[in-house]
Amino acid sequence: MAPNNDDHVQKTSNTLKPEPDEQPSDTRFSAEEEAALLSQSHEQKATANNFFTTGSYSDAITRYGQAIASCPNYLDYELAVLHSNIAACHLKLKEWKEAVDSASRAVDGLERLDPVPKPKAANGKDGQTATEGKQGQEVVEIDDETERRLEDLSRTGRSLDDVRKLRVKALLRRAKARSELNTWASLQGAAEDYKQLSNMPSLAPLDAQTVRRALTELPPRLEEAQKREMADMMGKLKQLGNGILKPFGLSTDNFNMVKDEASGGYSMQFNQDK
Structure with a gap:
């Protein structure tokens, strides 16, 4: 085959x-x-x-x-x-x-x-769940x-x-x-595929081993990819901001986000010396 x-x-x-x-x-x-x-x-x-x-x-x-x-x-x-x-x-x-x-x-x-089968879901007003299979999943009707x-x-x-x-x-x-x-989105997709595979009862032993190993290795890779892409995005935003502020003799370094420990919120502070 x-x-x-x-x-x-x-x-x-x-x-x-x-x-x-x-x-x-x-x-x-x-x-x-x-x-x-x-x-x-x-x-x-x-x-x-x-x-x-x-x-x-x-x-x-x-x-x-x-x-x-x-x-x-x-x-x-x-x-x-x-x-x-x-x-x-x-x-x-x-x-x-x-x-x-x-x-x-x-x-x-x-x-x-x-x-x-999709995960069970609420059925609306009366709070009853949809028809469920043995493992709490919605029964698929054959059209x-x-x-x-x-x-x-x-x-x-x-x-x-x-x-x-x-x-x-x-x-x-x-x-x-x-x-x-190895992008954040693709690694999330891989994790979803491996999770689906892990729930398949007929998975061969070698395939099951591959799936378990992948599900162990993916979380740190996802975190790393998220940090990398967020840093890249912030770098691009900073570059864009510097382009806008340059005619005024300013840059994004003149602005800092400061956390208010009492409220937990953030405020923007301007520093003219930078």
């Missing part, structure tokens, strides 16, 4: 190409047409998997894209596999943003098949569209168990890429 070999390292530069989209309209094909399109898609995917195995990640991305173009756009699981595989290629190429985008497409497609997508899933020989296994893989890839981006 999805490539798993992590031993290859890309040594050549890669010309970035946007990931192709699925077919633009939700066209439903006859059984014969669907089978033919799916066969074409699987052939392209097999070629892409071979490229991945030999370390030709850019070529693999191209072939996975061709597989996406051939696949009926209502086969969410098949498309999610391809997007997740593209994310794996971008991880090998250290193209973190592209890996996040591709993995997110996979996660979004799987969400249409198997919506993640007609989701039911049709599940029928498509079953027709291609896949199950919700396959969906959940693939979701783990896609979330791990997205979390890894977000962590490597």
Whole structure:
């Protein structure tokens, strides 16, 4: 299914190409047409998997894209596999943003098949909670569209168990890429992904170990990133302020924020000597 070999390292530069989209309209094909399109898609995917195995990640991305173009756009699981595989290629190429985008497409497609239960919420005036599952989560109701997508899933020989296994893989890839981006926002996203993974009962032991380690390592990295970005923002604001004050012979150094210990508030003080 999805490539798993992590031993290859890309040594050549890669010309970035946007990931192709699925077919633009939700066209439903006859059984014969669907089978033919799916066969074409699987052939392209097999070629892409071979490229991945030999370390030709850019070529693999191209072939996975061709597989996406051939696949009926209502086969969410098949498309999610391809997007997740593209994310794996971008991880090998250290193209973190592209890996996040591709993995997110996979996660979004799987969400249409198997919506993640939301935390319980208040139900309004009477203060009653919404219908809850066993772990205090809201029960997800299957609408007609989701039911049709599940029928498509079953027709291609896949199950919700396959969906959940693939979701783990896609979330791990997205979390890894977000962590490597190393911004405050991306690290918060990685923490959310790892937290979601930690609540998945079917997580493999090695994956569970990866998740636990990440959840331990992320908090200090988040704090560091927050301080770094706040300092950078304050530096830019100071530069902007100095540009405004310069014609008046002043700078931001002439102004200080002083805390009032009694009230806990702050006041601005002007120092003309600086």
